[in-house]
Amino acid sequence: MTEILKVSQLRAGYGAVEVLRGVDLTVNAGETVALLGSNGAGKTTLNGVLSGLVKARSGQVIFEGQDITGWHARKVVQAGLIHVPEGRKVFPNLSVLENLSLGAFTRGRQRRDANLEKIFGIFPRLRERIQQLAGTLSGGEQQMLAIGRGLMAEPQLLILDEPSLGLSPLLVEEMFRLIGQLKANGLAVLLVEQNVGQSLEIADRAYVMENGAIRFSGKPAELLASDTLRQAYLGM
Secondary structure (H helix, E strand, C coil): CCEEEEEEEEEEEECCEEEEEEEEEEEECCCEEEEECCCCCCHHHHHHHHCCCCCEEEEEEEECCEECCCCCHHHHHHHCEEEECCCCCCCCCCEHHHHHHHHCCCCCHHHHHHHHHHHHHHCHHHHHCCCCEHHHCCHHHHHHHHHHHHHCCCCCEEEEECCCCCCCHHHHHHHHHHHHHHHHCCCEEEEEECCHHHHHHHCCEEEEEECCEEEEEECHHHHHHCHHHHHHHHCC
């Protein structure tokens, strides 16, 4: 398989605190990779480095054959690495249509209308609420909008940061069904989640992060088959 993302010995932190301690990670084209770990494991910091929001102290990020370590966030988006952040981060006082259109501001602008139709095909509820203010949507609808906005930028790799956070069990099921649809469409996804069971069901490969380092990498079945790994890193 073609390697789309390669992270090598990545270190990063804040002030005197080192958060990432030599992270190695890869994502192949068309692959869904789960990155699992508890709060404070370093997942959010890793996402920040990948998307150009946090400066790496050392190591390397290669995306589609280019060294993007230290690139500005806008340039990272232009390259096609799109991050849907934790907590949705929609613009509450803008409509659904305006939020989606902003997703195409840096990348995909020329195909905005065609991409809107694709988004509405994946998320029909967004079409129904096209003129509604984003802040008045339900939590699940806001998550759909956040993902739709990311897809408007025509990602080569989509980072989904805790997409099921704060959703009801029914909406969690729907969210993972939609992620499965993205996978079926051939999109490479780095799924950063605390929802272990459903993440492993959908992932091709998995990483477990603890204290800023990768403690496990491999097939989900390998992780689930090991009582020691499950108990030590997943609390299962």
